[in-house]
Amino acid sequence: MTQTLHIVGGGMAGSEAAWQAATHGIPVVIHEMRPNVGTFAHQTGDLAEMVCSNSFRSDDDEQNAVGLLHWEMRAAGGLLMSMADRHRLPAGGALAVDRDAFSRAVTERLRAHPLVQIETGEIPGLPADGHWIIATGPLTSNTLGEAIAAETGTDRLAFFDAIAPIVHFDTIDMSRAWMQSRYDKGATEEERTAYLNCPMDKAQYEAFIDALLASDKTEFHEGETARYFDGCLPIEVMAERGRETLRHGPMKPVGLTNPHAPDIKPHAIVQLRRDNALGTLYNIVGFQTKMKYGAQASVLKMIPGLENAQFARLGGIHRNTFLNSPTLLDSQMRLTSRPHIRFAGQITGVEGYVESAAMGLLAGRLAAAQIAGHDIATAPQDSAMGALIHHITGGAEAKTFQPMNVNFGLFRPVDGIKGGRRGRRDRYKAYTDRAKAAWQAWLSDYPLSRDPDAVQPLAQTAAS
CATH class of the missing domain: 3.50.50.60 (FAD/NAD(P)-binding domain)
Known part of the structure; x- marks a missing residue:
């Protein structure tokens, strides 16, 4: 047998x-x-x-x-x-x-x-x-x-691993956001518009970084060393490494053109990716976070287009x-x-x-x-x-x-x-x-x- x-x-x-x-x-x-x-x-x-x-x-x-x-x-x-x-x-x-x-x-x-x-x-x-x-x-x-x-x-x-938040699509302001994949990658029109983009000017970006750095975050127990896998860094950790780090990471503004203001180059862009087949949920790409829930709701709503966002799931952090x-x-x-x-x-x-x-x-x-x-x-x-x-x-x-x-x-x-x-x-x-x-x-x-x-x-x- x-x-x-x-x-x-x-x-x-x-x-x-x-x-x-x-x-x-x-x-x-x-x-x-x-x-x-x-x-x-x-x-x-x-x-x-x-x-x-x-x-x-x-x-x-x-x-x-x-x-x-x-x-x-x-x-x-x-x-x-x-x-x-x-x-x-x-x-x-x-x-x-x-x-x-x-x-x-x-x-x-x-x-x-x-x-x-x-x-x-x-x-x-x-x-x-x-x-x-x-x-x-x-x-x-x-x-x-x-x-x-x-x-x-x-x-x-x-x-430590961190998890990114998920947003209800119907609460995103599409008069400020738009659909486009970076550099228009993809074989079909659906693939070329697979990502949702929220632009920031310099003042909005600087205010966002300030709020991020000052936000209430999950603390570690005494004796724990806060080590992270580099491919899954919380956005607060990236921001602590330098104010421009996020602009050269998940918020980089390259390969995208805002149809609402095509002549204005965004200083930074937050991308969201479809999370389900219905297109009712979108996750914020690269936005793993250790902010406490209350802080997340206020800080993330500073992103243009997400002012009235409702979250299907907030981010968090866990031991690996x-x-x-x-x-x-x-x-x-x-x-x-x-x-x-x-x-x-x-x-x-x-x-x-x-x-x-x-x-x-x-x-x-x-x-x-x-x-x-x-x-x-x-x-x-x-x-x-x-x-x-x-x-x-x-x-x-x-x-x-x-x-x-x-x-x-x-x-x-x-x-x-x-x-x-x-x-x-x-x-x-x-x-x-x-x-x-x-x-x-x-x-x-x-x-x-x-x-x-x-x-x-x-x-x-x-x-x-």
Whole structure:
């Protein structure tokens, strides 16, 4: 009888790991503590709930490392990419989704799979035996976190993630705001107008920065160090680094023309991106915040066009827990002290929805192979997934290890490609061509149907 794979956590990584293993004929139990045990950030009990943003970032698989990761996950029959494509929203060159429809679809698909069970309840400690993947993400429960810390012999490493607010579209003043994607990116008119823009002149910007810096913010408990992942900095932290920082970051005014005043160049621009298919909700792009709720309502309404805004969700900040993976995990994502346990997702030290799901995909495949009695190599280093897992399980410097997005800096150099800005496009294209070939070769040794509805037992694929 085939042994069961237990997965703790039904987020991006846990959901994708479950799908990969089940599609290979391995029985799976997903242990998800929500809704019995809630978290600060989650609103539902659905699997793969998106909390910080509704974007999977760039979908360019030739010039962008995260777009390449999208390609690799699609090639591997990834459930999350399939559902993201099905519930895609216009976002220029990015892949943004209707977050509620997306998570519902993932949940329904996994509940309908004959080899997947979903059990609600908290797993408080590390299991003594069996086959397990821990994919509890940044909001690992205190009890499980303490058990992990006790096993690894180190204190939990933590930084802080922030969440951006979401606005009701019908409360935005469109006589001041307008629809346009930066540099008019996108193949269709809908994509070229996927973002909503709110302009500021210099006086408005300076007043906004003053209010932001003076606002009432969430304080940390004594002894906590306020470290942030650079890709998810609260706007107040960016403003504290210099008054012009936001103008060169999420509020940069380039590539946009205000149709209400085409001859006046805005000093800064706040962008909002559609958050659901109905177009009734928009999230404020790059506006993760640690302002307290009362301060948010007043400060954000200083943005032209948002004076009467009503918020479907205000922003906030939460702790993110992750392992020092270079010292604790092997190349197969197993805890070296307890090799029957794998880790996947953000807790391994990757950052981002796509990266988390990718590590779940790998963990699910590797666990399925082990349960079925097949030895397979980990992902090839020249692929995007391989470059990322190599970084977190040994390529990074353990003493300074911090969460990492996928990027071409993790890739081995390609011979014969010149560096510098002029050669960057050729270099990135060489990276992606090499990665696709390596990934396809790895998949051919361990095939999985691209049909998200297929159930293909591992024993059959291994024999084919």
